[in-house]
Amino acid sequence: MTVETGIRPISGSRRAKDKIVQGLVYLAFALAVIPLVSVLWLVVKNGIGRFDLTFLTHSMRNIGARDAGGGAYHAIIGTLEQVLLASLIAVPVGLLTAVYLVEYSSGGRLARVISFFVDVMTGVPSVVSGLFILAFWVLVLGQGYSGFAGGLALSILMMPVVVRAAEEMLRLVPHELREASYALGVPKWRTIVKVVLPTAFTGIVTGVMLAVARVAGETAPLLLTVFITDSINTDPFSGPQMGLPLFVFDQAQRPNVTAVDRAWTGALTLILIVMLLNLVARLITWWRSPAKRGS
Amino acid sequence: MAKQIEVADLDAYYGSHKAIEGISMTIEPRSVTAFIGPSGCGKSTFLRTLNRMHEVIPGARVEGKVRLEEQDLYGSDVDPVSVRRTIGMVFQRPNPFPTMSIFDNVAAGLKLNGRFSRSQLESIVEESLRGANLWNEVKDRLNKPGAGLSGGQQQRLCIARAIAVRPQVLLMDEPCSALDPISTLAIEDLISQLKQDYTIVIVTHNMQQAARVSDKTAFFNLAAQGQPGKLVEMDETSKIFTNPAEKATEDYITGRFG
């Protein structure tokens, strides 16, 4: 073998391959951002025109597809009530499940099964959760379409997200804190309620907000459980309601410009709500992160 | 193939923190140079500046000159990739590629650089494994994963991987600190053999090891925590260990601090 001297430059083809891959990786990121920018831009551009007080304070009662005016007030009310009901069901169940997994289970068989199915549950299609509530609540129990039925369907989608978020936060609570509490003779359940949960509180709030953001935009489960109405129905326990995503879906399917305009404004309202929830949740995480606190 | 390294007035930074300052030295070819000093004195950082591995860490940078036989490693037209190909490195903990077989681990660097026929690869792999005193232990299981070997065998595998690309210099960053005494002895024997062909620089915490394997020893120290590390003195190993010029060196060697 020849004696080589000095620093041999690497071959041009290797350098070229490195540069090509770098180019492809940058391109991939650009490709991912283009649809986001396009969606957000069109939603703002097409939605801003009807984003007015009438839209936010009026329903669609007695307003045909071709008529101008009308609004999503009934849909906004519906969405707020449905998401609130979903949270009232999903947060306690999810939180308690997380407490079981972290504090009580000690990694037994049941815990492993629950943990596995929580993961699998995150993959249940939203339309299937809607069908389930349709079959169980509306058809078998004969309860009829209502905002509450929609809340039930959404809660199924929320539960696994809440469990995972809460579980992660509970595991971050230092064990010393629990031991310090036990050492004072505080029983386990009071330690969890008074020491562990408050320590993990902001993290859990963040997780719940992300879960709410996720289900607030769901359409398919609502379509099958709350049905569709053009009128204001403030009672989530009786009669069909509307939801903001449903409103967008309903208006988007109509061939008239006035209806499609309303769909865009509905989309803008929906995205504002969802993004706001996301942003606030991320800000809380960022603000609470150890790097920021410098400890 | 062995080359001389000349370092002139070198500083290295992690972000705004200056880790080492004003280091100048000459490392002789076909010899073993040991770096010793207390923890945090910058000896590993300095070692990593010699093959431009320092800058792999985000925010890390270097000022000063490192010359390999008159060629400035930090010259504007020098590609760090080709520097690392010329100056090999063995790390503190053995790090074979877990998904590759023993054979592929040794051949990994070769496959990057041009085409070799299967028989060429086989002969270089065998030569490198023999060079790393590992051939007899693994010749029957070259297709088994490298991660299945013992810690000492894995470290020798990493040495074989480093010498397979025929570097001109071999840098070793505390190569025995994760190994048991018997494996350590095997590596030390290997270092003594390798210096016939290579310029070797070894960072070690173990002063007996420095005394056993090295021809020259450089002692690094830092004035206080948070201060940059500096080169205190560098001389023949026998002189450093028997009659050092500096008081600090003597204190460290005799165990009065560090």
Place this chain on the structure above:
Amino acid sequence: MGRPAFRRSRGDGPFRFASTAAGVALLAIMAAIGVFLVVKAVPALQANTSHFLTELTWQPNATKPAFGIGALAFGTAMSSLLALIIATPVAIGVALFISHYAPRGLASVLGYIVDLLAAVPSVVYGLWGVTFLVPFVQGPWEFLNTYFGWIPLFGGDQVVGRSMLTAGLVLAIMILPIIAAISREVFLQAPKMQEEAALALGATRWEMIRMSVLPFGRPGVISAAMLGLGRAMGETIAVALIFPATFTISFRILGPNGNSIAANIANGFGEATPIGTGALIASGLVLFLITLLVNMGARFVIARRKEYARAAA
């Protein structure tokens, strides 16, 4: 004090019971989904005059109901696979960009931007797809048909915006963030030791990634892609707005064909008779079982590698 020492606190039993019950309730819900879908599907399936698994058409509301999952299942599989083929390479690129290429200070912000794609509701993608993307892709799809029509997938006489490929593209955008996010976490966990080993041998950045990052990340990327596939198959509203809702099996992905189980449920629910509703529930049961299998498969791959568990949560 009268009570014996070392007695269990009175609150502990109920609290432990409540938390265990909540966990068991989750399992019960999963089981109930299957049970109630079966209960409401059976009467419709019994009334079916055709074969549910092979029939292509969907006429459950007729006096002689005849319906089958054939065309719908094909559409679900086809559109999801197209989405996966489009999304996976881009998602791997995005993940590598954030884990190994982007400047460190920017990486987390850029990662968050990609995550925002997942925050856009499905119905908004549908609206965007049907009003902007469908007319927009007409030209490119005609180009594919003209110059690559010799590939059967791109062949056919008719080229429309509301096609299988458009739906696949929208689905790809929707599943990109989850595949990218999991891959990113896995790539970030690739051991620094092996990365440095590759660099010290004189590997370029790409060679380092190929030698140490990709082999480490492969199982994670596979399960991420499977989770993405599950999402794509269950995605409803966006594709319901885009698909032309036909009941045919055609590999011409640029032609006026396309439907899926989920889209058919959304589109067909409004005018369904009781038998029709039961038929939709039966199709939903099939969707539930398929996504269940895909998700369990993905989770199984992840579960074998402990270090991935966090990334995929």
